[in-house]
Amino acid sequence: MGEIKLMKGNEALSEAMIRAGCDAYFGYPITPQSEVLEYLAREATNRTGMVILQAESEVAAINMIYGAAGCGKRVMTTSSSPGISLMQEGLSYIASAELPCVLANVNRGGPGLGTIQPAQGDYNQAVKGGGHGDYQLLVLAPCSVQEMVDFVKLGFELAEKYRGPVMILTDGAIGQMMEKVELFDQMPRKTDVPDWATTGRKKGQDRTYITSLFIEPEVMEKVNLKLQAKYKQMRETEVRYQTLNLDDAEYIFTGYGLGARICMKAMEIGREKGYKIGMIRPITLFPFPVDLYASIAPKVKAILDVELNAGQMVQDVILSTMGKTRVEFYGRMGGIIPEPEEILEYFEKQIIGGAK
Amino acid sequence: MSGAPVEHGYTHEQICIPENLIYQRPGTLLEQEFHYCPGCGHSTAHKIFMEVVEEMGLEGEVIGVAPVGCSVFAYHYLNVDMQQAAHGRACAVATGIKRMLPDKIVFTYQGDGDLAAIGTAETIHAANRGENFLAIFINNGIYGMTSGQMAPTTLPGMVTTTSPFGRDTKTQGHPLKIGELLALLPGVAYVTRQAVDIPKNIRKAKKALQKALEYQKKGLGFCLVEIVSNCPSNWKMTPLESNKFVEEKMIPFYPLGDIKVPQEEKK
Amino acid sequence: MTEEIIFAGFGGQGVLSMGQMLAYAGMIENKEVCWMPSYGPEMRGGTANCITIISDKMISSPIISRFDTAVALNQPSVDKFESRVKPGGTIIYDSTNILTPPTRTDITIYAVPGSEEANNLKNLKVLNMIILGAFVQARKTVEPATVMKALTSVLPERYHHLLPINQKAFEVGMSHIHN
Ligand SMILES: Cc1ncc(C[n+]2csc(CCOP(=O)(O)OP(=O)(O)O)c2C)c(N)n1
Numbered sequence: 001m002g003e004i005k006l007m008k009g010n011e012a013l014s015e016a017m018i019r020a021g022c023d024a025y026f027g028y029p030i031t032p033q034s035e036v037l038e039y040l041a042r043e044a045t046n047r048t049g050m051v052i053l054q055a056e057s058e059v060a061a062i063n064m065i066y067g068a069a070g071c072g073k074r075v076m077t078t079s080s081s082p083g084i085s086l087m088q089e090g091l092s093y094i095a096s097a098e099l100p101c102v103l104a105n106v107n108r109g110g111p112g113l114g115t116i117q118p119a120q121g122d123y124n125q126a127v128k129g130g131g132h133g134d135y136q137l138l139v140l141a142p143c144s145v146q147e148m149v150d151f152v153k154l155g156f157e158l159a160e161k162y163r164g165p166v167m168i169l170t171d172g173a174i175g176q177m178m179e180k181v182e183l184f185d186q187m188p189r190k191t192d193v194p195d196w197a198t199t200g201r202k203k204g205q206d207r208t209y210i211t212s213l214f215i216e217p218e219v220m221e222k223v224n225l226k227l228q229a230k231y232k233q234m235r236e237t238e239v240r241y242q243t244l245n246l247d248d249a250e251y252i253f254t255g256y257g258l259g260a261r262i263c264m265k266a267m268e269i270g271r272e273k274g275y276k277i278g279m280i281r282p283i284t285l286f287p288f289p290v291d292l293y294a295s296i297a298p299k300v301k302a303i304l305d306v307e308l309n310a311g312q313m314v315q316d317v318i319l320s321t322m323g324k325t326r327v328e329f330y331g332r333m334g335g336i337i338p339e340p341e342e343i344l345e346y347f348e349k350q351i352i353g354g355a356k
Numbered sequence: 357m358s359g360a361p362v363e364h365g366y367t368h369e370q371i372c373i374p375e376n377l378i379y380q381r382p383g384t385l386l387e388q389e390f391h392y393c394p395g396c397g398h399s400t401a402h403k404i405f406m407e408v409v410e411e412m413g414l415e416g417e418v419i420g421v422a423p424v425g426c427s428v429f430a431y432h433y434l435n436v437d438m439q440q441a442a443h444g445r446a447c448a449v450a451t452g453i454k455r456m457l458p459d460k461i462v463f464t465y466q467g468d469g470d471l472a473a474i475g476t477a478e479t480i481h482a483a484n485r486g487e488n489f490l491a492i493f494i495n496n497g498i499y500g501m502t503s504g505q506m507a508p509t510t511l512p513g514m515v516t517t518t519s520p521f522g523r524d525t526k527t528q529g530h531p532l533k534i535g536e537l538l539a540l541l542p543g544v545a546y547v548t549r550q551a552v553d554i555p556k557n558i559r560k561a562k563k564a565l566q567k568a569l570e571y572q573k574k575g576l577g578f579c580l581v582e583i584v585s586n587c588p589s590n591w592k593m594t595p596l597e598s599n600k601f602v603e604e605k606m607i608p609f610y611p612l613g614d615i616k617v618p619q620e621e622k623k
Numbered sequence: 624m625t626e627e628i629i630f631a632g633f634g635g636q637g638v639l640s641m642g643q644m645l646a647y648a649g650m651i652e653n654k655e656v657c658w659m660p661s662y663g664p665e666m667r668g669g670t671a672n673c674i675t676i677i678s679d680k681m682i683s684s685p686i687i688s689r690f691d692t693a694v695a696l697n698q699p700s701v702d703k704f705e706s707r708v709k710p711g712g713t714i715i716y717d718s719t720n721i722l723t724p725p726t727r728t729d730i731t732i733y734a735v736p737g738s739e740e741a742n743n744l745k746n747l748k749v750l751n752m753i754i755l756g757a758f759v760q761a762r763k764t765v766e767p768a769t770v771m772k773a774l775t776s777v778l779p780e781r782y783h784h785l786l787p788i789n790q791k792a793f794e795v796g797m798s799h800i801h802n
């Protein structure tokens with residue numbers, strides 16, 4: 001068993017970065033995730049020689065990621081909503097140039113400068129692609145401090161497997177809260193260099209270059225087809241989710257990240273009252289667990305989707321269930337966190353009451 | 357308190373009469389308590405700039421741009437028209453305003469992170485275009501709002517939450533003297549560095565702000581008034597200690613005075 | 624067993640570290656733990672609170688609105704959280720500071736003169752340890768010895784000379800609860 005610690009989500013994420021043998025972190029301070037840069041500045045370089053750099057902006061940070069990833073290194077950045085918006089251009093370039101990297105969005109309330117309290121308003125930006133062009137991020141949604149650790153390691157594995165950007169979509173509450181975590185052992189820094197990386201032309205060999213410019217439409221289409229083939233493979237092999245109490249479920253509560261944790265409590269209270277509620281928590285938001293929702297839909301009376309936004313993931317739930325069951329949504333916005341009792345109340349009023 | 361006689365025998369009403377008035381909140385500051393920490397230079401900078409605006413009778417002419425930083429809520433205090441910009445983009449927003457309303461007096465009010473890190477490009481290019489507005493630059497050597505990370509202006513060796521072993525210039529760069537840098541650009545009319553730690557410096561800073569607005573009225577181009585300031589909270593000092601730090605550490609590194617004055621002033 | 628607690632008071636009273644210490648102690652006893660602070664600008668001199676959950680099984684929501692126990696170090700906290708204690712639950716409050724005590728009759732209420740005792744110990748900073756001692760004695764969520772173990776591990780080495788006074792404070796707090 002690995003080392004057990006009580007850690008804040010943001011610090012656990014940072015510790016995982018160091019232990020995963022990450023070569024570099026570039027970032028810019030923003031609440032509620034400034035602990036990441038602060039923790040790494042204290043801890044990382046002395047321990048593994050990892051490069052830590054406070055960039056002058058998120059625009060700069062994501063482009064530093066581009067450059068470092070292009071050298072075949074393990075690199076990561078983090079930010080929160082307004083900063084992630086600034087990174088969208090860079091992400092599009094990174095996806096097109098097929099560079100592996102991990103980034104985390106510690107989602108806060110928006111739009112605009114918004115609030116520093118937790119929210120899930122960035123689902124669409126993360127899942128539907130916030131930058132230009134036909135690309136996807138592989139999106140992992142942790143719901144605990146433990147998953148903040150696990151998904152850094154998993155994120156690097158997936159980024160390198162698919163040569164593309166992986167996003168950890170979390171929020172201010174998971175970033176700030178402390179839970180017990182089991183840390184994996186320190187991994188060595190990577191020494192192998194992928195052949196596509198720019199590390200200096202070797203004698204007698206062709207040069208390598210990293211680009212996202214494919215001026216001939218025929219070539220550009222080929223690049224697109226290659227990207228789409230990767231996304232198809234992800235849909236087939238990388239879908240991850242958690243389910244609870246599906247066996248006897250007449251109703252399903254669903255949500256991701258913090259929303260899912262709150263739903264679990266609402267489910268527990270509901271079960272005590274005798275409602276047969278089950279739970280689906282997508283772990284990968286892209287690829288989305290379409291088949292799971294499709295297969296469960298005809299078996300249940302309704303699905304209640306809960307998010308800390310105006311209803312974003314619910315669109316994917318509706319698409320996946322294709323009218324085979326009733327889908328309801330409950331959400332709070334702007335940094336307000338729904339309480340378990342309030343979710344159950346909505347369920348009783350809209351679904352139980354409405355079914356009569 | 358009101359009406360109750362105090363020891364010297366005068367009542368509140370007897371004391372508070374126009375003849376006795378020696379100091380007053382300028383009408384250009386709203387009756388609103390500052391949220392700034394005790395001893396913070398932002399409060400002084402707000403006050404003297406608003407005094408200048410009032411004394412020059414510009415209340416109705418001025419449009420300001422608030423940054424993202426501790427002064428993000430400047431528009432809650434300054435009783436003039438204001439826009440709130442995204443982090444670092446104040447000079448671009450101000451460019452938009454001034455190009456639409458060239459006869460108005462436009463200013464930005466920005467911290468070091470806002471003006472000299474994330475907004476460096478916007479700052480340099482607005483200056484280089486000679487945009488005819490004033491940038492008030494509060495240099496406290498730290499990111500106040502986000503609780504004490506390193507700023508582009510953090511002194512070498514200075515401890516912040518992201519330079520926990522002291523700023524190492526080999527890996528974290530040197531403090532950016534953006535004023536000296538901007539002074540090289542032909543579009544820039546006036547660059548000066550002031551401070552608000554002691555009354556003498558406050559008076560000089562106020563004079564500089566007034567000059568900058570006069571130059572803007574004359575259409576001379578981009579003006580930067582840098583104000584070397586403090587951040588007692590994140591420097592982890594008392595207000596007095598922080599002002600001592602300004603005097604002993606900040607000002608020797610960032611010497612006060614004019615860095616560039618308009619051609620016509622030199623005559 | 625699941626115990627859901629809210630610790631609340633002014634920023635600077637050590638409210639957050641109180642909850643953290645309890646979470647740490649729970650972890651040492653191999654329980655599931657979760658600590659969720661309020662964060663943001665309201666913490667500058669304003670009110671601060673944190674939720675700590677200790678359980679034998681997996682913890683669902685880290686954010687809850689009904690509590691088994693509310694620990695209140697100032698008046699606004701009593702006013703805000705009294706109604707959110709579950710029937711049969713507990714309130715522990717600093718009776719030196721709080722002049723309008725909780726009044727509910729369906730819960731157990733402990734008045735602990737924490738600030739007065741801290742004053743007696745000539746160290747106002749140990750208020751949170753006094754109240755934490757009272758909490759542990761009242762609720763028995765973790766063993767008293769584990770809390771001191773937790774404190775020893777979270778307190779940086781250079782502050783270890785403060786361990787005895789904290790131990791003393793913790794015991795003083797415990798002595799105020801007779802259950
Ligand atoms: C795009 C973006 N990135 C990061 C932030 C977080 N942020 C808010 S203020 C600030 C720095 C403020 O420092 P400074 O400009 O020096 O102002 P001060 O608070 O010191 O007056 C940062 C990094 C943000 N709001 N938006």
Ligand code: SF4
Nearest residue numbers: 392393396426500587
């Ligand atoms: S944090 Fe620093 S800059 Fe901000 S208001 Fe407080 S003292 Fe001023």
Ligand SMILES: [Mg+2]
Nearest residue numbers: 467468498500
């Ligand atoms: Mg600053």
